[in-house]
Amino acid sequence: MTTHTPPANAEELKRAVARDGVEFLLVMFVNLRGKACAKLAPAHTLDRLLTEGLGFAGNAADGLGQTSADPDVVAIPDPTSYVRVPIQENLGIVQCDLYVRGEPWPYAPRGILRRQLERLAAQGLELKAGAEPEYFLVRRTDDGGIRVADELDDAASPCYDAHAATRALDHLTTISRSVDALGWGNYSNDHEDANGQFEHNFGYADALRTADRVVVFRHLVRLAAHRAGLIATFMPKPFADLTGSGLHLHLSVWEGHRPLFEAADDPRGLGLSRQAYGFVAGVLDHAPGLMALTCPTVNSYKRLGARAGTLSGSSWAPGYASYGGNNRTHMVRVPDTGRIEVRCVDSAANPYLALAGLAAAGADGMARDADPGHPLDADLEATGTAADTGSLRPLPPTLLHAAEALAADDVLREGLGKTPDGYYTDYYAAEKRAEFDGYHRQVSDWELRTYLQV
Structure with a gap:
């Protein structure tokens, strides 16, 4: 029991x-x-x-x-x-x-999120979050590479494929039963947009508890896959030609039992309150630095951007600091009244640090009563939208760009707190610069093919 x-x-x-x-x-x-x-x-x-x-x-x-x-x-x-x-x-x-x-x-990620949530609590506010974790099921190949675990899962557009999901039934039902046994309220399990990619959905909770759940969820998925002779990977982009994996976060701020993001009289038609628009504006304003927390690996930036060369024709990952209604091409989507979905978070994100950064950015926007402007209806993945995106800020193209933006962001610096050696964001940015440098020093097969005989 x-x-x-x-x-x-x-x-x-x-x-x-x-x-x-x-x-x-x-x-x-x-x-x-x-x-x-x-x-x-x-x-x-x-x-x-x-x-x-x-x-x-x-x-x-x-x-x-x-x-x-x-x-x-x-x-x-x-x-x-x-x-x-x-x-x-x-x-x-x-x-x-x-x-x-x-x-x-002060270097402990869970403590960093706890302290940021305590700052909100001092104002009578609570951040609630829901998570949509995605991952791939793969097998090792004889040459040390990986392939999609199910050899029959090779359709160009496999999203919601009933046959592929049924072939993975043992794994999917194991995770579904586990999530329900934990009391998290599993309500959906599906085959995602890439071959071998899956997502499980469960109920929202306060931000700290949701971060804990993501950590446990990853552990359970990996354990179940291992027992079946498979590998579950939360690497954002394990295959160049397939859609990458996200960890979309649904956020709302509450005052006691009262949700603050709902408004029936929203003139922009999204059902959001003034506080919600302030939160959205804060997230968009601090997007460059936030990306170091929400997309924390070199590999993360191969997932981002419009039409990323995927078989399905979509990346499902934003390229700009933008927001819209029920439109999945934006960094911030408003799927329903009273909550927002942040779509720039990927499957490798540390949930504590990602939520701490989003809480700090959103709180800053609320405190400033910031305005994100009017929502965009444009399909930012479609070709020919350059005119629509001219005024939008592109998201950082690499981990190095994002790390530099994080180090320069005073709001995120204060939000993630001080350490004995300075600010946590300085320590984090230094770690990510070193990670990027380690990647950049490698000589890839692409470089050999392209430059060997130039």
């Missing part, structure tokens, strides 16, 4: 672990890159975990602002994050907040 109401405190956590027959806990956190790091702890050590935590060498975990000379980061479980792993008997997961010498560690 799995409770649909998460434990509210340490005592409820102990009762939930005992009730669920959990024998071991993955004591988990993520680093800068969103990698799930964990130690396996016997459940009988729970009292000690909750008071003393578990120590980790932060430099070994990577992306936590430490060297080998630094003291341990101590992971202390958040009781409200507990889940029992539905597809692994006797195993549970708890997400942790990180401390060094008894103080919250």
